Amino acid sequence: MSGPDTYEHLISLLDDSSVDYRLIDHQPEGTTDKVCALRGHPASEAAKCIVLRVKVDRRTTRHVLAVVPGDRRVDLGAVRALFDARYVGFSDAETAERLARAVPGTVLPFSFDPELEVVADPDVVAQPKLYFNAARLDRSLVLSGADYARLALPRVEPIASPAAV
Incomplete structure (x- = not known):
């Protein structure tokens, strides 16, 4: 599943769960700062999604x-x-695309692959409005952080660096 299939999977999940969400069409963009400007909100309200490779020991990679x-x-x-x-490091592009079922810039804050564990910073789930690209460069989605947490079931842990001053 990739591209349009991931988008359809996301929309089905949201519709089946009866959560309030809104779609936003915009110029194709996958860079956080630029897409936030297109959507008209501060970057602090966006979900930045990064696939990481975690080597627990010599034989175990998550x-x-x-x-x-x-x-x-x-x-x-x-x-x-x-x-x-x-x-811990950034996953290679091929693995990230396979697990996230999306290309860079369109990775959702949801996982539809059992090999990809979601860990969200507490400041993400606390957002009244959480924005992210909807597995497409030209369409984004906004929903509450609480609804996101209820649907994505992320492990919520402090994993963000301090905000720049």
Whole structure:
């Protein structure tokens, strides 16, 4: 499942769950700052989604979808501590696309693959309005952080670097 299938899967999940959400069409864009400007909201209200490779030990590798506010970065040290891992780094593009079922810039804060565990920063689920690209570069979605948490069932842990001052 990739591209349009991931989008359809997301919309079906939202519709079946009867959550309030809104779709926003815009120029194709996958960079957080630029798409936030197109959608007209601060980057702190966006969900930035990064696929990470977590080497727990020499034989065990896990994949984690880290979801942080759009104005923050993933704190790799916090993720490493969370999993008591030897190493944490960004996943290669091919693995990230396969697990996220989306191309870079369109990765959802949801996982539709059992090999990809979602970990969201508490500031993501606390957002009254949470914006993210909807598995497409030209369409975004907004829903409440509480509804996101209820549907995505992320592990909620502090994994974002401090906000820039």
